[in-house]
Amino acid sequence: MHEHSYVPALGFGWLTRFYDPLIAVTMREQVLKGRLIDAARIAPGHDVLDVGCGTGTLALLAKTRQPRARVVGLDGDPAVLAIARRKIERAGALVELREGLANAEPVFAPASFDRVLTSLVIHHLTSEQKREALAAIRRWLRPDGELHVLDFGPQEGAFASGVSRVIGWFDGAHRLRDNWDGRLPALMREAGFAHARESGRALTPLGSVSFYEAKGLAG
Ligand SMILES: C[S@@+](CC[C@H](N)C(=O)[O-])C[C@H]1O[C@@H](n2cnc3c(N)ncnc32)[C@H](O)[C@@H]1O
Structure with a gap:
Protein backbone atom coordinates (compact mmCIF):
# COMPACT_ATOMS: atom_id res chain seq x y z
CA MET A 1 0.00 0.00 0.00
CA HIS A 2 1.38 3.39 -0.98
CA GLU A 3 0.93 6.24 1.49
CA HIS A 4 0.75 9.40 -0.60
CA SER A 5 1.10 11.78 2.32
CA TYR A 6 3.82 13.21 4.54
CA VAL A 7 4.47 13.64 8.25
CA PRO A 8 4.83 17.38 9.04
CA ALA A 9 8.20 18.67 10.25
CA LEU A 10 7.44 18.21 13.98
CA GLY A 11 4.90 15.43 13.64
CA PHE A 12 1.89 17.76 13.94
CA GLY A 13 1.06 20.57 11.49
CA TRP A 14 0.36 23.17 14.19
CA LEU A 15 3.93 22.76 15.53
CA THR A 16 5.60 23.61 12.19
CA ARG A 17 5.97 27.32 13.06
CA LYS A 33 24.17 20.88 8.37
CA GLY A 34 27.50 22.56 7.60
CA ARG A 35 29.22 19.19 8.02
CA LEU A 36 26.75 17.58 5.59
CA ILE A 37 27.43 20.30 3.01
CA ASP A 38 31.21 19.99 3.46
CA ALA A 39 30.93 16.23 2.81
CA ALA A 40 29.01 16.89 -0.43
CA ARG A 41 31.84 19.02 -1.91
CA ILE A 42 29.39 21.10 -3.98
CA ALA A 43 31.19 22.63 -6.96
CA PRO A 44 30.35 25.64 -9.17
CA GLY A 45 27.78 24.63 -11.78
CA HIS A 46 26.42 21.71 -9.74
CA ASP A 47 22.67 21.09 -9.66
CA VAL A 48 21.80 20.37 -6.02
CA LEU A 49 18.53 19.03 -4.61
CA ASP A 50 17.49 19.18 -0.94
CA VAL A 51 14.80 16.53 -0.42
CA GLY A 52 12.32 17.41 2.36
CA CYS A 53 13.83 20.89 2.58
CA GLY A 54 11.39 21.97 5.31
CA THR A 55 11.99 25.59 6.31
CA GLY A 56 14.89 25.83 3.84
CA THR A 57 17.85 26.11 6.24
CA LEU A 58 20.01 23.46 4.53
CA ALA A 59 19.20 24.65 1.00
CA LEU A 60 20.06 28.24 1.97
CA LEU A 61 23.31 27.15 3.61
CA ALA A 62 24.26 25.17 0.49
CA LYS A 63 23.61 28.22 -1.71
CA THR A 64 25.58 30.49 0.65
CA ARG A 65 28.55 28.09 0.70
CA GLN A 66 28.53 27.62 -3.10
CA PRO A 67 26.69 30.56 -4.74
CA ARG A 68 27.52 29.25 -8.23
CA ALA A 69 25.51 26.05 -7.71
CA ARG A 70 21.80 25.80 -8.59
CA VAL A 71 19.92 24.75 -5.46
CA VAL A 72 16.39 23.32 -5.43
CA GLY A 73 14.33 22.45 -2.34
CA LEU A 74 11.56 19.84 -2.51
CA ASP A 75 8.94 19.34 0.20
CA GLY A 76 5.45 17.86 0.39
CA ASP A 77 4.11 20.42 2.87
CA PRO A 78 2.89 23.77 1.48
CA ALA A 79 2.87 25.35 4.98
CA VAL A 80 6.56 24.62 5.60
CA LEU A 81 7.41 25.76 2.05
CA ALA A 82 5.74 29.13 2.80
CA ILE A 83 8.16 29.57 5.75
CA ALA A 84 11.09 28.54 3.50
CA ARG A 85 10.00 31.01 0.80
CA ARG A 86 9.95 33.92 3.29
CA LYS A 87 13.40 32.98 4.65
CA ILE A 88 14.89 32.70 1.16
CA GLU A 89 13.41 36.05 0.10
CA ARG A 90 14.74 37.72 3.27
CA ALA A 91 18.20 36.32 2.50
CA GLY A 92 17.96 37.59 -1.09
CA ALA A 93 19.06 34.16 -2.31
CA LEU A 94 18.16 32.31 -5.48
CA VAL A 95 16.88 28.95 -4.24
CA GLU A 96 14.07 27.22 -6.16
CA LEU A 97 11.28 25.52 -4.20
CA ARG A 98 9.08 22.69 -5.46
CA GLU A 99 6.06 21.14 -3.75
CA GLY A 100 5.94 17.37 -4.11
CA LEU A 101 6.47 14.02 -2.43
CA ALA A 102 9.80 12.27 -2.92
CA ASN A 103 8.17 8.86 -2.76
CA ALA A 104 5.04 9.33 -4.83
CA GLU A 105 5.61 11.46 -7.89
CA PRO A 106 8.01 11.66 -10.81
CA VAL A 107 8.84 15.25 -9.77
CA PHE A 108 12.11 15.67 -11.69
CA ALA A 109 13.46 14.27 -14.95
CA PRO A 110 16.01 11.45 -14.65
CA ALA A 111 19.65 12.54 -14.21
CA SER A 112 18.81 16.13 -13.16
CA PHE A 113 21.16 16.54 -10.18
CA ASP A 114 24.84 16.21 -9.24
CA ARG A 115 24.14 16.16 -5.51
CA VAL A 116 21.10 15.22 -3.47
CA LEU A 117 21.11 16.25 0.19
CA THR A 118 18.51 15.26 2.72
CA SER A 119 18.40 16.04 6.41
CA LEU A 120 16.05 14.57 9.04
CA VAL A 121 13.56 13.38 6.41
CA ILE A 122 14.08 9.66 5.84
CA HIS A 123 12.98 8.82 9.40
CA HIS A 124 9.58 10.33 8.53
CA LEU A 125 8.99 7.60 5.92
CA THR A 126 7.72 4.03 6.29
CA SER A 127 10.05 1.29 5.01
CA GLU A 128 8.10 1.15 1.74
CA GLN A 129 8.24 4.94 1.34
CA LYS A 130 11.99 4.89 2.10
CA ARG A 131 12.47 2.39 -0.76
CA GLU A 132 10.34 4.49 -3.13
CA ALA A 133 12.05 7.76 -2.19
CA LEU A 134 15.58 6.32 -2.47
CA ALA A 135 14.72 4.81 -5.88
CA ALA A 136 13.36 8.18 -7.05
CA ILE A 137 16.46 10.02 -5.75
CA ARG A 138 18.71 7.58 -7.59
CA ARG A 139 16.84 8.26 -10.83
CA TRP A 140 17.11 12.03 -10.30
CA LEU A 141 20.87 11.79 -9.70
CA ARG A 142 23.35 11.83 -12.58
CA PRO A 143 25.38 8.60 -12.84
CA ASP A 144 28.40 10.28 -11.22
CA GLY A 145 26.24 12.08 -8.64
CA GLU A 146 26.20 11.62 -4.87
CA LEU A 147 23.59 11.33 -2.14
CA HIS A 148 24.40 12.83 1.28
CA VAL A 149 22.09 12.10 4.20
CA LEU A 150 21.89 13.34 7.80
CA ASP A 151 19.36 11.49 9.93
CA PHE A 152 18.82 9.50 13.10
CA GLY A 153 20.94 6.36 13.09
CA PRO A 154 21.73 3.62 15.59
CA GLN A 155 21.34 4.89 19.16
CA GLU A 156 23.88 4.22 21.87
CA GLY A 157 23.42 4.11 25.64
CA ALA A 158 20.43 4.38 27.95
CA PHE A 159 20.20 8.17 27.60
CA ALA A 160 19.89 7.95 23.84
CA SER A 161 17.24 5.25 23.91
CA GLY A 162 15.16 7.25 26.41
CA VAL A 163 15.31 10.29 24.17
CA SER A 164 14.53 8.12 21.16
CA ARG A 165 11.20 7.22 22.69
CA VAL A 166 10.28 10.94 22.69
CA ILE A 167 11.23 11.28 19.02
CA GLY A 168 9.30 8.08 18.33
CA TRP A 169 6.19 9.64 19.88
CA PHE A 170 6.43 12.68 17.60
CA ASP A 171 7.54 10.96 14.40
CA GLY A 172 6.30 7.38 14.79
CA ALA A 173 8.60 4.65 16.20
CA HIS A 174 7.68 2.27 13.36
CA ARG A 175 9.04 4.78 10.83
CA LEU A 176 12.26 5.23 12.85
CA ARG A 177 12.99 1.50 13.18
CA ASP A 178 15.09 1.24 9.96
CA ASN A 179 17.14 4.24 11.14
CA TRP A 180 17.71 2.92 14.67
CA ASP A 181 18.60 -0.55 13.31
CA GLY A 182 21.25 0.92 10.98
CA ARG A 183 19.47 -0.23 7.82
CA LEU A 184 19.80 2.95 5.73
CA PRO A 185 22.99 1.87 3.85
CA ALA A 186 21.34 -1.49 2.95
CA LEU A 187 18.22 0.34 1.72
CA MET A 188 20.45 2.63 -0.39
CA ARG A 189 22.20 -0.37 -1.93
CA GLU A 190 18.81 -1.98 -2.61
CA ALA A 191 17.78 1.22 -4.44
CA GLY A 192 20.81 0.84 -6.73
CA PHE A 193 23.36 3.14 -5.09
CA ALA A 194 27.05 2.23 -5.00
CA HIS A 195 29.41 2.60 -2.02
CA ALA A 196 26.59 3.33 0.46
CA ARG A 197 28.05 3.82 3.92
CA GLU A 198 27.72 5.59 7.25
CA SER A 199 30.54 8.14 7.28
CA GLY A 200 30.15 9.61 10.76
CA ARG A 201 28.01 10.19 13.84
CA ALA A 202 27.21 13.04 16.17
CA LEU A 203 25.40 13.13 19.47
CA THR A 204 22.54 15.62 19.87
CA PRO A 205 20.14 16.18 22.78
CA LEU A 206 17.57 14.26 20.68
CA GLY A 207 19.78 11.22 20.16
CA SER A 208 22.58 10.09 17.88
CA VAL A 209 22.46 11.25 14.26
CA SER A 210 24.44 9.66 11.45
CA PHE A 211 25.95 10.94 8.23
CA TYR A 212 25.50 8.67 5.23
CA GLU A 213 26.80 8.90 1.69
CA ALA A 214 26.27 6.92 -1.49
CA LYS A 215 27.24 7.28 -5.12
CA GLY A 216 25.26 6.97 -8.33
CA LEU A 217 26.06 4.05 -10.59
CA ALA A 218 29.22 5.46 -12.14
CA GLY A 219 30.71 6.25 -8.71
C1 LIG B 1 11.94 17.06 10.27
S1 LIG B 1 11.66 18.00 8.81
C2 LIG B 1 13.32 18.31 8.23
C3 LIG B 1 13.41 19.58 7.45
C4 LIG B 1 14.82 19.97 6.99
N1 LIG B 1 15.33 19.04 6.01
C5 LIG B 1 15.74 20.08 8.16
O1 LIG B 1 16.73 19.36 8.22
O2 LIG B 1 15.50 20.93 9.02
C6 LIG B 1 11.09 16.80 7.64
C7 LIG B 1 10.53 17.43 6.37
O3 LIG B 1 10.32 16.41 5.41
C8 LIG B 1 9.11 16.69 4.73
N2 LIG B 1 8.64 15.41 4.17
C9 LIG B 1 8.21 14.32 4.85
N3 LIG B 1 7.91 13.32 4.01
C10 LIG B 1 8.17 13.78 2.74
C11 LIG B 1 8.07 13.22 1.43
N4 LIG B 1 7.65 11.98 1.27
N5 LIG B 1 8.43 13.98 0.36
C12 LIG B 1 8.86 15.25 0.55
N6 LIG B 1 8.96 15.85 1.76
C13 LIG B 1 8.63 15.13 2.84
C14 LIG B 1 8.21 17.29 5.78
O4 LIG B 1 7.16 18.05 5.20
C15 LIG B 1 9.19 18.15 6.57
O5 LIG B 1 9.28 19.45 6.08
Whole structure:
Protein backbone atom coordinates (compact mmCIF):
# COMPACT_ATOMS: atom_id res chain seq x y z
CA MET A 1 0.00 0.00 0.00
CA HIS A 2 1.38 3.39 -0.98
CA GLU A 3 0.93 6.24 1.49
CA HIS A 4 0.75 9.40 -0.60
CA SER A 5 1.10 11.78 2.32
CA TYR A 6 3.82 13.21 4.54
CA VAL A 7 4.47 13.64 8.25
CA PRO A 8 4.83 17.38 9.04
CA ALA A 9 8.20 18.67 10.25
CA LEU A 10 7.44 18.21 13.98
CA GLY A 11 4.90 15.43 13.64
CA PHE A 12 1.89 17.76 13.94
CA GLY A 13 1.06 20.57 11.49
CA TRP A 14 0.36 23.17 14.19
CA LEU A 15 3.93 22.76 15.53
CA THR A 16 5.60 23.61 12.19
CA ARG A 17 5.97 27.32 13.06
CA PHE A 18 8.15 26.36 16.07
CA TYR A 19 10.45 24.15 13.96
CA ASP A 20 13.35 26.57 13.39
CA PRO A 21 13.92 27.70 17.01
CA LEU A 22 13.52 24.14 18.32
CA ILE A 23 15.88 22.54 15.82
CA ALA A 24 18.48 25.31 16.14
CA VAL A 25 18.73 24.53 19.86
CA THR A 26 18.37 20.74 19.83
CA MET A 27 20.27 19.72 16.70
CA ARG A 28 23.35 22.02 16.65
CA GLU A 29 21.84 22.88 13.31
CA GLN A 30 24.46 25.06 11.64
CA VAL A 31 27.31 22.74 12.69
CA LEU A 32 25.66 19.49 11.58
CA LYS A 33 24.17 20.88 8.37
CA GLY A 34 27.50 22.56 7.60
CA ARG A 35 29.22 19.19 8.02
CA LEU A 36 26.75 17.58 5.59
CA ILE A 37 27.43 20.30 3.01
CA ASP A 38 31.21 19.99 3.46
CA ALA A 39 30.93 16.23 2.81
CA ALA A 40 29.01 16.89 -0.43
CA ARG A 41 31.84 19.02 -1.91
CA ILE A 42 29.39 21.10 -3.98
CA ALA A 43 31.19 22.63 -6.96
CA PRO A 44 30.35 25.64 -9.17
CA GLY A 45 27.78 24.63 -11.78
CA HIS A 46 26.42 21.71 -9.74
CA ASP A 47 22.67 21.09 -9.66
CA VAL A 48 21.80 20.37 -6.02
CA LEU A 49 18.53 19.03 -4.61
CA ASP A 50 17.49 19.18 -0.94
CA VAL A 51 14.80 16.53 -0.42
CA GLY A 52 12.32 17.41 2.36
CA CYS A 53 13.83 20.89 2.58
CA GLY A 54 11.39 21.97 5.31
CA THR A 55 11.99 25.59 6.31
CA GLY A 56 14.89 25.83 3.84
CA THR A 57 17.85 26.11 6.24
CA LEU A 58 20.01 23.46 4.53
CA ALA A 59 19.20 24.65 1.00
CA LEU A 60 20.06 28.24 1.97
CA LEU A 61 23.31 27.15 3.61
CA ALA A 62 24.26 25.17 0.49
CA LYS A 63 23.61 28.22 -1.71
CA THR A 64 25.58 30.49 0.65
CA ARG A 65 28.55 28.09 0.70
CA GLN A 66 28.53 27.62 -3.10
CA PRO A 67 26.69 30.56 -4.74
CA ARG A 68 27.52 29.25 -8.23
CA ALA A 69 25.51 26.05 -7.71
CA ARG A 70 21.80 25.80 -8.59
CA VAL A 71 19.92 24.75 -5.46
CA VAL A 72 16.39 23.32 -5.43
CA GLY A 73 14.33 22.45 -2.34
CA LEU A 74 11.56 19.84 -2.51
CA ASP A 75 8.94 19.34 0.20
CA GLY A 76 5.45 17.86 0.39
CA ASP A 77 4.11 20.42 2.87
CA PRO A 78 2.89 23.77 1.48
CA ALA A 79 2.87 25.35 4.98
CA VAL A 80 6.56 24.62 5.60
CA LEU A 81 7.41 25.76 2.05
CA ALA A 82 5.74 29.13 2.80
CA ILE A 83 8.16 29.57 5.75
CA ALA A 84 11.09 28.54 3.50
CA ARG A 85 10.00 31.01 0.80
CA ARG A 86 9.95 33.92 3.29
CA LYS A 87 13.40 32.98 4.65
CA ILE A 88 14.89 32.70 1.16
CA GLU A 89 13.41 36.05 0.10
CA ARG A 90 14.74 37.72 3.27
CA ALA A 91 18.20 36.32 2.50
CA GLY A 92 17.96 37.59 -1.09
CA ALA A 93 19.06 34.16 -2.31
CA LEU A 94 18.16 32.31 -5.48
CA VAL A 95 16.88 28.95 -4.24
CA GLU A 96 14.07 27.22 -6.16
CA LEU A 97 11.28 25.52 -4.20
CA ARG A 98 9.08 22.69 -5.46
CA GLU A 99 6.06 21.14 -3.75
CA GLY A 100 5.94 17.37 -4.11
CA LEU A 101 6.47 14.02 -2.43
CA ALA A 102 9.80 12.27 -2.92
CA ASN A 103 8.17 8.86 -2.76
CA ALA A 104 5.04 9.33 -4.83
CA GLU A 105 5.61 11.46 -7.89
CA PRO A 106 8.01 11.66 -10.81
CA VAL A 107 8.84 15.25 -9.77
CA PHE A 108 12.11 15.67 -11.69
CA ALA A 109 13.46 14.27 -14.95
CA PRO A 110 16.01 11.45 -14.65
CA ALA A 111 19.65 12.54 -14.21
CA SER A 112 18.81 16.13 -13.16
CA PHE A 113 21.16 16.54 -10.18
CA ASP A 114 24.84 16.21 -9.24
CA ARG A 115 24.14 16.16 -5.51
CA VAL A 116 21.10 15.22 -3.47
CA LEU A 117 21.11 16.25 0.19
CA THR A 118 18.51 15.26 2.72
CA SER A 119 18.40 16.04 6.41
CA LEU A 120 16.05 14.57 9.04
CA VAL A 121 13.56 13.38 6.41
CA ILE A 122 14.08 9.66 5.84
CA HIS A 123 12.98 8.82 9.40
CA HIS A 124 9.58 10.33 8.53
CA LEU A 125 8.99 7.60 5.92
CA THR A 126 7.72 4.03 6.29
CA SER A 127 10.05 1.29 5.01
CA GLU A 128 8.10 1.15 1.74
CA GLN A 129 8.24 4.94 1.34
CA LYS A 130 11.99 4.89 2.10
CA ARG A 131 12.47 2.39 -0.76
CA GLU A 132 10.34 4.49 -3.13
CA ALA A 133 12.05 7.76 -2.19
CA LEU A 134 15.58 6.32 -2.47
CA ALA A 135 14.72 4.81 -5.88
CA ALA A 136 13.36 8.18 -7.05
CA ILE A 137 16.46 10.02 -5.75
CA ARG A 138 18.71 7.58 -7.59
CA ARG A 139 16.84 8.26 -10.83
CA TRP A 140 17.11 12.03 -10.30
CA LEU A 141 20.87 11.79 -9.70
CA ARG A 142 23.35 11.83 -12.58
CA PRO A 143 25.38 8.60 -12.84
CA ASP A 144 28.40 10.28 -11.22
CA GLY A 145 26.24 12.08 -8.64
CA GLU A 146 26.20 11.62 -4.87
CA LEU A 147 23.59 11.33 -2.14
CA HIS A 148 24.40 12.83 1.28
CA VAL A 149 22.09 12.10 4.20
CA LEU A 150 21.89 13.34 7.80
CA ASP A 151 19.36 11.49 9.93
CA PHE A 152 18.82 9.50 13.10
CA GLY A 153 20.94 6.36 13.09
CA PRO A 154 21.73 3.62 15.59
CA GLN A 155 21.34 4.89 19.16
CA GLU A 156 23.88 4.22 21.87
CA GLY A 157 23.42 4.11 25.64
CA ALA A 158 20.43 4.38 27.95
CA PHE A 159 20.20 8.17 27.60
CA ALA A 160 19.89 7.95 23.84
CA SER A 161 17.24 5.25 23.91
CA GLY A 162 15.16 7.25 26.41
CA VAL A 163 15.31 10.29 24.17
CA SER A 164 14.53 8.12 21.16
CA ARG A 165 11.20 7.22 22.69
CA VAL A 166 10.28 10.94 22.69
CA ILE A 167 11.23 11.28 19.02
CA GLY A 168 9.30 8.08 18.33
CA TRP A 169 6.19 9.64 19.88
CA PHE A 170 6.43 12.68 17.60
CA ASP A 171 7.54 10.96 14.40
CA GLY A 172 6.30 7.38 14.79
CA ALA A 173 8.60 4.65 16.20
CA HIS A 174 7.68 2.27 13.36
CA ARG A 175 9.04 4.78 10.83
CA LEU A 176 12.26 5.23 12.85
CA ARG A 177 12.99 1.50 13.18
CA ASP A 178 15.09 1.24 9.96
CA ASN A 179 17.14 4.24 11.14
CA TRP A 180 17.71 2.92 14.67
CA ASP A 181 18.60 -0.55 13.31
CA GLY A 182 21.25 0.92 10.98
CA ARG A 183 19.47 -0.23 7.82
CA LEU A 184 19.80 2.95 5.73
CA PRO A 185 22.99 1.87 3.85
CA ALA A 186 21.34 -1.49 2.95
CA LEU A 187 18.22 0.34 1.72
CA MET A 188 20.45 2.63 -0.39
CA ARG A 189 22.20 -0.37 -1.93
CA GLU A 190 18.81 -1.98 -2.61
CA ALA A 191 17.78 1.22 -4.44
CA GLY A 192 20.81 0.84 -6.73
CA PHE A 193 23.36 3.14 -5.09
CA ALA A 194 27.05 2.23 -5.00
CA HIS A 195 29.41 2.60 -2.02
CA ALA A 196 26.59 3.33 0.46
CA ARG A 197 28.05 3.82 3.92
CA GLU A 198 27.72 5.59 7.25
CA SER A 199 30.54 8.14 7.28
CA GLY A 200 30.15 9.61 10.76
CA ARG A 201 28.01 10.19 13.84
CA ALA A 202 27.21 13.04 16.17
CA LEU A 203 25.40 13.13 19.47
CA THR A 204 22.54 15.62 19.87
CA PRO A 205 20.14 16.18 22.78
CA LEU A 206 17.57 14.26 20.68
CA GLY A 207 19.78 11.22 20.16
CA SER A 208 22.58 10.09 17.88
CA VAL A 209 22.46 11.25 14.26
CA SER A 210 24.44 9.66 11.45
CA PHE A 211 25.95 10.94 8.23
CA TYR A 212 25.50 8.67 5.23
CA GLU A 213 26.80 8.90 1.69
CA ALA A 214 26.27 6.92 -1.49
CA LYS A 215 27.24 7.28 -5.12
CA GLY A 216 25.26 6.97 -8.33
CA LEU A 217 26.06 4.05 -10.59
CA ALA A 218 29.22 5.46 -12.14
CA GLY A 219 30.71 6.25 -8.71
C1 LIG B 1 11.94 17.06 10.27
S1 LIG B 1 11.66 18.00 8.81
C2 LIG B 1 13.32 18.31 8.23
C3 LIG B 1 13.41 19.58 7.45
C4 LIG B 1 14.82 19.97 6.99
N1 LIG B 1 15.33 19.04 6.01
C5 LIG B 1 15.74 20.08 8.16
O1 LIG B 1 16.73 19.36 8.22
O2 LIG B 1 15.50 20.93 9.02
C6 LIG B 1 11.09 16.80 7.64
C7 LIG B 1 10.53 17.43 6.37
O3 LIG B 1 10.32 16.41 5.41
C8 LIG B 1 9.11 16.69 4.73
N2 LIG B 1 8.64 15.41 4.17
C9 LIG B 1 8.21 14.32 4.85
N3 LIG B 1 7.91 13.32 4.01
C10 LIG B 1 8.17 13.78 2.74
C11 LIG B 1 8.07 13.22 1.43
N4 LIG B 1 7.65 11.98 1.27
N5 LIG B 1 8.43 13.98 0.36
C12 LIG B 1 8.86 15.25 0.55
N6 LIG B 1 8.96 15.85 1.76
C13 LIG B 1 8.63 15.13 2.84
C14 LIG B 1 8.21 17.29 5.78
O4 LIG B 1 7.16 18.05 5.20
C15 LIG B 1 9.19 18.15 6.57
O5 LIG B 1 9.28 19.45 6.08
